Amino acid sequence: MEEEISFEAKVLHTPFEKPDAYSSLSMPVYNTAAYEFQTAEEMEEAFCGITSDPTYSRISNPTVTYFEDRVRAITGALSVTALNSGMAAITNALMTVSRAGGNIVTSSHLFGNTYSLISTTLKGFGVESRFCDLTQIEEVRKAVDENTCAIFLEVITNPQMEIADLKQLSEVAEAAGVPLIADTTIVPFSVFDAKKFGVHIEIVSSTKYISGGATSIGGLLIDYGTFDWSKAKALAFWNNQFGKRAFTLRLTKEIHRNIGAYMTPQVAYMQTLGLETMELRFERQAKTSLELAERLQSLPGILSVNYTGLKDNPFYELSLAQFGKYPGAMLTFDLASRAACFSFMNRLKLIRRATNLFDNKTLAIHPASTIFGGFSEKQRKNMDISQQTIRLSIGLETADDLYNDIKQALT
Numbered sequence: 279m280e281e282e283i284s285f286e287a288k289v290l291h292t293p294f295e296k297p298d299a300y301s302s303l304s305m306p307v308y309n310t311a312a313y314e315f316q317t318a319e320e321m322e323e324a325f326c327g328i329t330s331d332p333t334y335s336r337i338s339n340p341t342v343t344y345f346e347d348r349v350r351a352i353t354g355a356l357s358v359t360a361l362n363s364g365m366a367a368i369t370n371a372l373m374t375v376s377r378a379g380g381n382i383v384t385s386s387h388l389f390g391n392t393y394s395l396i397s398t399t400l401k402g403f404g405v406e407s408r409f410c411d412l413t414q415i416e417e418v419r420k421a422v423d424e425n426t427c428a429i430f431l432e433v434i435t436n437p438q439m440e441i442a443d444l445k446q447l448s449e450v451a452e453a454a455g456v457p458l459i460a461d462t463t464i465v466p467f468s469v470f471d472a473k474k475f476g477v478h479i480e481i482v483s484s485t486k487y488i489s490g491g492a493t494s495i496g497g498l499l500i501d502y503g504t505f506d507w508s509k510a511k512a513l514a515f516w517n518n519q520f521g522k523r524a525f526t527l528r529l530t531k532e533i534h535r536n537i538g539a540y541m542t543p544q545v546a547y548m549q550t551l552g553l554e555t556m557e558l559r560f561e562r563q564a565k566t567s568l569e570l571a572e573r574l575q576s577l578p579g580i581l582s583v584n585y586t587g588l589k590d591n592p593f594y595e596l597s598l599a600q601f602g603k604y605p606g607a608m609l610t611f612d613l614a615s616r617a618a619c620f621s622f623m624n625r626l627k628l629i630r631r632a633t634n635l636f637d638n639k640t641l642a643i644h645p646a647s648t649i650f651g652g653f654s655e656k657q658r659k660n661m662d663i664s665q666q667t668i669r670l671s672i673g674l675e676t677a678d679d680l681y682n683d684i685k686q687a688l689t
């Protein structure tokens with residue numbers, strides 16, 4: 279029997295679907311809008327899905343397909359679709375499972391744009407949003423009914439860093455016949471196996487760990503092929519034709535094709551390269567995060583540190599069980615006031631003032647006045663966004679470099 283190859287090896291050695299004419303070792307960037315056919319018959323077969331030959335780059339492109347194939351190889355998914363942002367991946371996923379009159383059960387602890395998408399945009403199309411506390415499983419059970427199209431969550435919420443019990447959520451989802459859709463951007467595939475925890479559809483903003491130094495914006499929509507789509511009203515037509523591929527087929531043949539937010543080949547090329555070194559970078563960034571979080575706990579001026587890898591964090595045990603010892607490379611800490619946060623931000627010398635996560639450089643942001651700046655104080659309170667919180671995305675500098683910069687910025 280053949281030995282199973284490692285995650286690290288799989289990421290590097292996924293073969294091309296067709297051999298390259300020049301035996302290029304890297305997947306070439308196919309900068310083309312359309313593809314030519316030898317005969318009308320071949321053209322019909324490609325357009326009607328009998329062959330998988332590309333027809334037009336809004337729908338598929340060999341360079342993007344290759345990026346998707348690599349992600350499929352490391353996740354064991356049924357299908358992977360690369361979109362041109364994390365938000366495009368979330369929008370495509372939720373539109374594929376939803377219909378007017380349906381509802382989405384989720385938490386108000388969500389990335390700001392996702393919250394706005396669910397509470398405002400989708401609501402405008404007749405999809406009700408049901409916000410509840412996903413850490414209270416009875417609340418979730420009560421919120422789900424026969425019109426629920428999905429349970430949606432972020433596995434570690436950004437920036438509250440709340441963790442719901444995925445085993446419990448997946449039991450509720452299975453019992454109700456509702457897909458469990460998870461945004462796993464905060465922890466990469468190398469440490470978190472979403473399928474094992476009952477996630478049916480996984481979403482990743484590949485802008486973050488995968489892009490490799492914040493080179494580009496992108497998103498991944500991953501279908502594990504584990505949900506029985508006969509239970510989903512919005513997918514009845516597709517389920518009758520395609521069974522377990524119903525979600526993927528509605529996505530590719532209707533939603534993503536019609537929305538037109540496919541990844542471009544240049545971005546797929548950069549993100550394929552980024553994927554090759556993701557595990558190495560993550561290991562370093564996550565180790566630094568834990569060390570720094572521990573050291574910041576006793577630094578004068580810092581009232582509290584939030585990182586779920588800390589032993590006294592309320593989510594520590596669950597975090598360890600679901601994500602291992604190093605739950606991501608994002609942490610937050612609280613200072614005395616909004617003014618103290620602004621003064622801290624302005625004194626930083628090494629750490630950069632910028633949004634984004636998991637760049638090679640460490641980034642700091644004051645979420646309340648930026649990402650959540652467009653919400654009212656009442657909404658922010660509802661979302662647990664405090665004026666006292668600073669969020670750090672940890673890069674490749676050493677823990678000493680970061681500790682020293684934070685220390686000088688506090689005084």
Ligand SMILES: *Cc1c(COP(=O)(O)O)cnc(C)c1O
Nearest residue numbers: 363364365389436463483485496
């Ligand atoms: C950044 C982010 C997104 C959005 O991704 P984009 O690539 O910026 O569209 C969604 N969810 C989480 C948790 C994120 O951090």
